[in-house]
Amino acid sequence: MQRIRKAVIPAAGYGKRFYPLTRAQPKEMLPVLDKPVIHYVVEEAVSSGLDEILIIVGAGKDAIINYFDKNKMDDELDNYGFKGMPDIYFVRQKEQKGLGDAIRYAKNFTGDDDFVVLLGDTIYKSETERTVTSQLINLYEKTGSPSIIVERVKAEKIRDYGIVDGEKVSDDVFRVRSIVEKPDPSDSPSDLGVTGIYILGPYIYECLENIPLGRNGEYQLSDAYNLLVKKMDVFALIMKGKRYDIGTKELWIKTFIEFASKHGGYG
Numbered sequence: 339m340q341r342i343r344k345a346v347i348p349a350a351g352y353g354k355r356f357y358p359l360t361r362a363q364p365k366e367m368l369p370v371l372d373k374p375v376i377h378y379v380v381e382e383a384v385s386s387g388l389d390e391i392l393i394i395v396g397a398g399k400d401a402i403i404n405y406f407d408k409n410k411m412d413d414e415l416d417n418y419g420f421k422g423m424p425d426i427y428f429v430r431q432k433e434q435k436g437l438g439d440a441i442r443y444a445k446n447f448t449g450d451d452d453f454v455v456l457l458g459d460t461i462y463k464s465e466t467e468r469t470v471t472s473q474l475i476n477l478y479e480k481t482g483s484p485s486i487i488v489e490r491v492k493a494e495k496i497r498d499y500g501i502v503d504g505e506k507v508s509d510d511v512f513r514v515r516s517i518v519e520k521p522d523p524s525d526s527p528s529d530l531g532v533t534g535i536y537i538l539g540p541y542i543y544e545c546l547e548n549i550p551l552g553r554n555g556e557y558q559l560s561d562a563y564n565l566l567v568k569k570m571d572v573f574a575l576i577m578k579g580k581r582y583d584i585g586t587k588e589l590w591i592k593t594f595i596e597f598a599s600k601h602g603g604y605g
């Protein structure tokens with residue numbers, strides 16, 4: 339079994355739900371306390387042993403690229419992990435056509451390797467000694483199969499997530515039958531929401547080539563999964579930890595306040 343070393347971080351969406359904040363800055367650059375969200379995502383990758391990182395950006399996202407440039411302050415203020423940070427690669431999605439389209443741009447970077455996808459707008463805090471990403475890598479190392487992190491979501495939040503229809507394999511693992519992208523709560527197959535950590539392999543690109551435009555007129559990664567489950571086992575793991583979705587203004591404000599209130603200096 340190959341050790342997973344590659345992380346793909348899509349950060350190319352419009353950030354519509356943050357308008358007007360995101361008119362001139364990417365939502366992934368919104369601050370949570372003293373760092374932008376994307377920094378936490380890269381930290382999650384690095385602390386999970388992923389040392390080759392690709393960030394998929396799009397129009398208006400240059401600030402993300404600039405953020406990871408060497409800065410003359412880095413040596414002086416070395417408490418943010420920039421010194422040991424691995425090289426970060428960037429690719430530009432030509433047009434914003436959805437998550438499923440964005441992942442296609444990772445093909446040359448990932449080559450024959452399996453890889454982790456971490457969404458650029460989500461922060462994780464693990465409740466175990468393993469990061470949430472490492473929890474999924476641990477499952478992958480046992481099965482060798484594509485896998486995704488899920489969490490139980492409240493009924494009113496179901497329409498914000500991809501929801502897994504699955505068959506229970508153990509307390510926290512399900513074999514995925516399908517993913518329904520943002521269903522109406524009354525039609526939802528379960529309360530298992532896709533959080534935004536995925537382990538995939540090169541086989542996903544063929545699926546991505548064969549999906550039609552999906553929900554919201556975008557290419558959906560969930561639709562590619564629905565092709566994938568016909569060919570191989572796909573597992574969903576309920577994470578042990580907390581997830582901070584920076585996907586809406588309300589969630590961002592809540593996250594900021596929670597991080598600040600727990601900080602020794604600002605609390």
Ligand code: G1P
Nearest residue numbers: 437498499500532533534560585
């Ligand atoms: C994406 C995925 C969805 C997933 C969600 C997690 O949606 O399409 O399946 O549940 O991320 O945040 P988005 O939030 O980009 O609309």
